[in-house]
Amino acid sequence: MIEHVKTIAKQLLESGQITGFLSLKKEHGQIGPHLFQSVDQLDYLCLGDTTGTENRESSTEERYSGTVESKPEIETNRASGKQENQSGAGKSRYPLNKILVRISRNYPSDCFGILVRGCDERGLKRLFALNQLDPDKVVRVGIACPQDLADECECLEPWPDKWVNDTEKTDGSEKEKIDGTEKSDKAPHEPVRQKLPCESVARLESLEARDRFDWWMEHFARCIKCYGCRDICPMCFCKECSLQDDNLVRTGEIPPEYPVFHLARAVHMAERCIDCGLCSEACPAAIPLRTLYKKAGDIMSNESGVRPGYSDLTPSDIGNLPQTGEY
Template sequence: MIEKVIERVKELLEGGEIKGFVGLCNKNGHTAPYLFTEVAELDHLVVGDFQNPGDARYPLNKLLIDLYRAYPEEKFGVLVRGCDERGLNDLYVWNQLTPKNVVAVGIPCPQELADACGCPKPYPDNSVAEPIAEGAEAQDLIRMEALGVKERFTQWMEVFSKCIKCYGCRDICPMCFCKECSLELDELIPRGEMPPEIPIFHLVRAVHMAGRCIDCGLCNEACPVDIPLRTLYKKVGDIVYRKFNYRPGFDKGKSPLNVLENK
């Protein structure tokens, strides 16, 4: 698979189609997010399978947004899995990236990873290889929903109470692109005072993720106390799908939650 990715990126770089490729690189024995601009560097390209499939994934779309904001005229390639491609689609919907500036180079995820993620579509449309896994059901959500309301509330409050307020879930999220975050507004959260009580932050963020979360699971992986945020956002996504028939990353056009007119 890596060979096919390298081959495709080489083609794009040599042909001058892209300025650089946002991917992952084996550096100092670690997997690092990296901008490839020379073909010679591609020997070090990896796809984020360090010890297990997909255990070294990074929010590459977030880096892509940074590059796009600095160089809006340039075109970049980006390494995507199924979830990342959903992210790109939704970032196009929210006008944070434009398709003409992005070339997605996709890889399919193995069944093991798809099952662990409960991923509905573990393969991108723009892929260097055929799908190798089928969509999986979100077992975590099914388990949680089988509980009674009281039990569910107790369980959520218990996990929220472990929060150390690192806000890493927000920082790593490739869909958190707002230039002004309500967490940093002095009017809402005065500087120097205690951060919001549990579970206010978690629930406000869950609402902000409605119609936005593309279910990549990076928040889950970044949480130092293992709060199952992904399960929460899957539920929020489910509600939006039922009410508005809109799934971020699957449906193109305009988000039903966007009240602004397109330019």
């Protein structure tokens, strides 16, 4: 799959259609976001896999116990291009949308390509609707997440509208090249959409109210107010944050005042959260924020029938919907 992505990126860059291709780059053994601006850099492009099919936890353990040597590990990785081909998108994720917003604020007239997973694309759709990105200036190249990752994320739609398909040849028609990918009739694997409400949410809802309160308090008590959830959130694009307003959230104390801090963020997320889960991943205190925002999303879709980023609504449609934009 990665070779296909590279080919598409190359075509896009060479045709001059995009100024840069925002994707992940593997360098110095680390994966990070990178704006590829020239074709020869594309060798470093990666889809987010750290160690192929192995998950990150076990590799960390192995490293700590000193049983695996670091250098060969990296080489295995580089050599395992084939494996990546099959496993598809890996676990290393970054808020590429958020970075794109920042880039295009500085270069408003340029067009950029971006590697998108299901969550990334949901984010893009919301950002289009919220005027943070111009759909005409973004070319999406989609990749689908593997089943295990989708399950772990409880992702309702772990693929974008169009994604690079292994079986498809990339040297198709011109249109296909430009769009990067063709919509496939068949989903790459089973979505979790049927499982509403999500297991994590349902589990909590089965508790007594007071137990639920204690459960959350235990989590919120760990918050160190690092703003990591906000800083990584692709939907948090405000220049100034309410949560840093002294009137709303008292400064100078951790854990931050409950419920103001966490619920205010949950309310702000209500119409925004595209359920990418980066907040939970980024949280150093391991607060299950995603579960909270998932619930906020559930309520919103119950109330208004709209789940941010999921429906194929155009920005103008969203503007006309009576129930959106209220929160």
